[in-house]
Amino acid sequence: MLNSLYQVLAIGMKYWFIALAAAMLWLVISISGKEYRERKTVLSEVGNYIGYLEIVGGMEEEEGTRIGLARENTIGSGHNADIVVRDESIEKMHAHMAFDGNRLMFTPLTKKGTRINGRKAINSYPVRTGDIVQLGNVVFRIFLRPELEELYEQ
Amino acid sequence: MNSKIQSRSTAAVVVLQTLFTLSAFALLSIRNGVFDPWALIMGACLSAFNVVQYYLLKKMFRSMDHFVILVSQFLWSVGIVEIYRISQRYAVRQAIFLVFGTAVMMIVISVIKSSRDFGKLNWLFMGGAVILLASTLVLSRAIGGARNWINIGPFSFQPSEFAKILFIMSSAYFLSTRDKPTSFIPYIIFTAVCVILLVVAKELGTGLLICATFLILFYSATGRKLLTILGIGVFGAGAYGSYKLFSHVRTRVEIWRDPWASYNAEGYQIVQGLLALASGGLFGTGLGKGMPGAIPASHTDYIFTVIGEEFGLIFAAILIVFYLVFIVRGMIIAMNTDSIYDALLVFGCTAMLSVQSFIIIGGVIKLIPLTGITLPFVSYGGSSLLSSMIQLGIIEGISIKNGSRDDRELEMMGQIMI
Numbered sequence: 001m002l003n004s005l006y007q008v009l010a011i012g013m014k015y016w017f018i019a020l021a022a023a024m025l026w027l028v029i030s031i032s033g034k035e036y037r038e039r040k041t042v043l044s045e046v047g048n049y050i051g052y053l054e055i056v057g058g059m060e061e062e063e064g065t066r067i068g069l070a071r072e073n074t075i076g077s078g079h080n081a082d083i084v085v086r087d088e089s090i091e092k093m094h095a096h097m098a099f100d101g102n103r104l105m106f107t108p109l110t111k112k113g114t115r116i117n118g119r120k121a122i123n124s125y126p127v128r129t130g131d132i133v134q135l136g137n138v139v140f141r142i143f144l145r146p147e148l149e150e151l152y153e154q
Numbered sequence: 155m156n157s158k159i160q161s162r163s164t165a166a167v168v169v170l171q172t173l174f175t176l177s178a179f180a181l182l183s184i185r186n187g188v189f190d191p192w193a194l195i196m197g198a199c200l201s202a203f204n205v206v207q208y209y210l211l212k213k214m215f216r217s218m219d220h221f222v223i224l225v226s227q228f229l230w231s232v233g234i235v236e237i238y239r240i241s242q243r244y245a246v247r248q249a250i251f252l253v254f255g256t257a258v259m260m261i262v263i264s265v266i267k268s269s270r271d272f273g274k275l276n277w278l279f280m281g282g283a284v285i286l287l288a289s290t291l292v293l294s295r296a297i298g299g300a301r302n303w304i305n306i307g308p309f310s311f312q313p314s315e316f317a318k319i320l321f322i323m324s325s326a327y328f329l330s331t332r333d334k335p336t337s338f339i340p341y342i343i344f345t346a347v348c349v350i351l352l353v354v355a356k357e358l359g360t361g362l363l364i365c366a367t368f369l370i371l372f373y374s375a376t377g378r379k380l381l382t383i384l385g386i387g388v389f390g391a392g393a394y395g396s397y398k399l400f401s402h403v404r405t406r407v408e409i410w411r412d413p414w415a416s417y418n419a420e421g422y423q424i425v426q427g428l429l430a431l432a433s434g435g436l437f438g439t440g441l442g443k444g445m446p447g448a449i450p451a452s453h454t455d456y457i458f459t460v461i462g463e464e465f466g467l468i469f470a471a472i473l474i475v476f477y478l479v480f481i482v483r484g485m486i487i488a489m490n491t492d493s494i495y496d497a498l499l500v501f502g503c504t505a506m507l508s509v510q511s512f513i514i515i516g517g518v519i520k521l522i523p524l525t526g527i528t529l530p531f532v533s534y535g536g537s538s539l540l541s542s543m544i545q546l547g548i549i550e551g552i553s554i555k556n557g558s559r560d561d562r563e564l565e566m567m568g569q570i571m572i
Contacts, residue, residue, distance in 0.1 A: 003187035010440030013181055017174065017465055018437065021472045024170045024228065028479055032221045035162050036486065043560055046567055054568075066568050145566070 050099055050148055051129070057139035059087060066143075072098040074109075075135065089113065089136025097127075102151045104144060106133060128152055164220045168208060171228055172201040178235040178441060185239075185442040193238065196245065200234055203249075207256055211550075215263060217557020218550055219487060225480045226531050226546055230539070232473065233532035236460055240446050240453045244534050251536040255543035262544050266551025267558075271495040276327040280344050283320035286313035287351040314352060314360045315541035321348060321364055322371075322506060322545075326498035329375035349392070356402050359513055359527030365389050366509045371502050375494070410523035423450045427459040427518045431467070438466030453534040455526050459518050473532075474515065481508045487553045500552045503545040 049068035053075075056063065073082040078092030095114060096107040103126040108114040114121045115134040127133065129144045179197025183190045204227045211218055230252060238245035272279070290313050328341035345368050352361035369389065373382040396403045405420055413421035413428070426449045434444065444463035446452040452460050462470040484504030491497040507530045514533075517524035528538035530545075 006184045014438045014440045020174045027167050
């Protein structure tokens with residue numbers, strides 16, 4: 001009785017084992033592929049950034065949001081800006097931030113509504129970690145990678 | 155999009171694996187027409203062990219590579235199912251080695267993830283490898299034609315399995331710290347001594363393995379085409395020389411070219427293996443309905459043919475693809491490392507495991523001359539399983555090292571919008 005059950009099961013289950021192994025293989029390959037791509041995208045994006053802008057005031061629901069800084073960025077409320085901040089007090093193309101090899105230079109592109117550490121800014125000015133920049137009503141804090149920060153000391 | 159890396163759920167893979175182990179042991183429990191509760195207990199223990207091991211490692215070590223460990227778990231589960239079917243006593247021993255191996259693996263992971271390149275200790279590793287290999291010649295007893303076992307009390311162990319790992323570690327060190335061709339001389343002499351000792355001890359499989367791993371590592375570390383081709387030439391000359399010099403090498407080649415000529419003697423194992431694979435066909439005979447008893451060493455070197463016979467060629471091919479997944483994951487980890495030493499260490503372990511599976515699978519299907527070597531993770535054998543698990547531990551250790559570096563990077567930038 002048990003023996004004939006085994007004979008039937010053994011034949012039937014060989015397909016079950018193949019199906020299980022194939023399903024597992026497919027799962028492992030697809031999950032690991034997805035994870036690999038996701039990880040690579042995130043790490044390469046983050047690796048490209050030289051630092052970030054953190055919103056610390058002026059936009060309540062966005063407070064604490066960090067925006068990655070590339071080597072060169074324009075900031076404004078218009079579509080053409082690299083970093084788009086949707087706020088009425090900000091000009092369409094408000095400011096320009098670029099790393100010149102040693103320092104991160106902040107350049108206002110409009111005459112009014114820009115402050116660096118509380119003082120009104122009109123010309124290009126080097127900024128670094130901890131500096132507070134205000135565009136219109138929105139206040140940002142700057143963070144720069146420590147290894148770039150060291151260049152300021154030289 | 156947020157810059158947090160989410161590790162995807164692998165629970166489905168764990169569930170499928172558990173289903174596989176449980177159903178295979180359930181089938182084995184009624185194999186002889188009488189109900190064998192031990193098979194069920196074994197199956198339950200093995201599945202529980204795999205699940206606990208996986209989640210424990212995941213909890214202990216963040217950013218561990220899930221896929222390498224899941225693939226290894228599947229490989230040893232298939233191995234233990236098939237070993238249990240051949241001999242229950244061996245399966246229990248293999249399971250004990252698995253538990254012991256896990257402990258060793260955890261120690262290896264902890265050491266590797268916080269270590270650099272071991273510096274001058276590598277000279278000690280080199281000496282250790284040579285002593286291990288030489289000791290077999292003095293203290294060994296022959297198992298299956300090769301003098302490669304040492305008995306200590308009730309245990310017998312195979313020193314060459316551990317010499318392999320010392321070889322990878324010192325290779326990674328020398329290839330990552332030297333760049334002038336002349337500065338490789340001590341390392342090349344060391345490799346040659348290892349291979350000669352292995353050939354004299356009739357351990358051709360491991361000798362071949364060390365040669366192949368050396369060539370792969372040397373080329374990937376230095377990128378010197380000319381020297382690598384020269385190395386392949388020396389390897390070819392050495393192989394030809396040992397063919398002329400040693401009768402046991404000649405026999406291996408003869409039975410590879412025509413196993414049927416000596417069916418009743420040396421060629422018996424190869425022929426029986428081929429017959430088993432052929433009788434299994436695409437879908438296999440069904441678990442427990444094959445004839446592994448007819449193949450010598452069916453639970454160790456020849457386990458691939460038993461799997462091929464009972465589970466079928468499709469399943470065996472899937473098993474090979476699992477090895478490929480393991481290799482690809484290993485390469486990804488190697489490419490992701492910061493230091494050349496780490497990269498070579500992981501790549502060395504990956505290359506060695508893949509070459510090892512190629513040598514034995516190629517041997518049993520008569521693609522290359524058969525040399526006795528175990529199928530990593532699957533074959534019965536404490537030393538072999540332990541050595542594979544140490545290599546797995548090295549791969550995982552470096553993966554964790556990479557992961558904690560990436561985590562630091564992400565943590566510095568916080569949750570950034572990208």
